[in-house]
Amino acid sequence: MDSIIFDLDGTIWDSIDTVLLAWNSIVEENKQVEKKLTRRDFEGTMGLQMDDISSKLFPNLDLNTRTQIIKQCFEIEGKYIEEHGGALFENVEDVLHNLSKKYKLFIVSNCQQGYIEGFFRYHKLENYFLDYENPSRTGxxxxxxxxxxxxxxxxxxxVYVGDTESDLKASRHAGIPFVYAKYGFGNVSEYDQVIEKFDDLLDLF
Structure with a gap:
């Protein structure tokens, strides 16, 4: 093994409370949406891409309306992340520091552009990662x-470390081993290795 590619949400941190602030600031301006979003709403969208998230969160809206709202939410999300950050899982920086001495570290997440950058800027962790990618930048x-x-x-x-079934499928598609972060937001049908907490990575690798 020469490198570790990480998912972000549910694997390195929990940013749901910050994202809720951002998205509900948009939801409150749209009369078509009947209620504020909740943490439970978001937990069911982890690992999904934009179209799937919009249909799950706003199922009663037509495609054009929910697409417009979701785009507004994503546009403001990066600003909130940069200003408020999220809740890092326990010992994240120490683990990244130690892992980076032995392995090349990367992030691949199904987020919008500005999200990973906001994570880096708020938590000052960019020096541990050599590269990152997301679908809004590449399509x-x-x-x-x-x-x-x-x-x-x-x-x-x-290897890829993630917490959802979509992370598993992405790993299989890329043809690399999958490490399941069991403490995260999702359940998976199979995995190659499993960790119960983030610092278990030091024992695993």
Whole structure:
């Protein structure tokens, strides 16, 4: 193994409370939406891309309306992330510091542009990661973005760490081992390795 590619939400941190602030500031301005979004609403969207998130959160709205609202939410989300950050899982920085001495570290997440950048700026963790990618920048699926990171950085034996079934599928699509972050937001049908907490990575690798 020469590298570790991470999912972000549910794997490195929990940003749901901050994202709720951002999205509900948009929801309150749209009379078509009957109620504020809740943490439970968001937990069911982890790992999904924009179209799937919009249909899940706003199922009663027509496609054009929910697409417009979701775009507004994503546009403001990065600003809130940069200003408020999120809740890092326990010992994240210490673990990243130690892992980065042995492995190349990367992030591939199904987020919008500005989200990973906001994470870096608020928590000052950018020095641990050599590269990152997301679908809003490339137009690719998570699996293809993992492949892109592998190709762009000439990786030979990477693994992917994530917490949802879509993370598993992306890993399989990219043809690399999947490490399941069991403490995260989702459940998976299979995995190659499992961690109960973030610092279990130090024992695993």
């Amino acid at each position: 690719l699926t998570k699996g293809d973005n993992i492949k892109l990171i592998i190709e762009r950085n000439n990786l030979s034996k990477p």
